[in-house]
Amino acid sequence: MNRRVTVGIVVYKTPISELVPLFNQLHDTPEVVQVLVFDNGVSTALHAEVVRRGWIYQTEGRNLGFGSGHNRLLARLGDYPQADLHLLCNPDVAWEENPLPRLISYLDTNSRVCAVMPDVFGLDGARQYLAKGKPTPLILFGRRFLPRAWLTKRMDQYELRKLSFDRPTVVPIISGCFMLLKTAALQAIDGFDERYFLYLEDYDLCRRLQKKGYEVAIEPRAKILHGHTRSSYSWGWPLWWHVSSALRYFLCRPRKS
8 A cells, every 4th residue: 555645633732642542543554654743732742742753743832723733734745745645634533444545545536526534433333424515504503502403304404314324425515523635636725714713614625625626525434433522512712613613604705725
């Protein structure tokens, strides 16, 4: 297997003990050329662990947000010309069987598809339905502030619950928790829109890729585990970031690339 994948991870105050299992899996993944870690929390322990593994550590001494952190890593991909694929990887994922071969094979055989995600399950074994249909204001705001029973049909459609999970499918939106992209396509749109500090930056990324003529897809025969927490469902800053990102998504023009 050719080493052709760079991996970008953005971390904010995640304990080293929670990162080591993922780091070990990435270290043992034969497709990976290099792992690049952007630290929004400025941890000397994380710096030491990343450098010890021969990987790239970067920080700017403050919390830039998810998309901005990834963009700092994207700027360094020119150092790895042998890599034509880039993986956006959350710190809270794991897998029992390496998902990359299936994801790579799908991208290699589908020229219009530039980004793909696996099927995602929680630590409890429940499917998380992170591939999505096109969002509407009612869905994004209603799922936070209204009882789900009021929106059951719309939510089921939005979460693509009737999707066939035995074959790949092109969908409107895929999750940035584990998204494998063709590096050239990601560079063609200049990465993430940094106006999104947190939440919906992956929605916007998919929308801008599609405006360039690309497609995004889910390959459910590849599977990962994801320790997903819905922090935006708490009050305070997470809720504010989610609401402000939703307003930006619907009211502002997508950034031009």
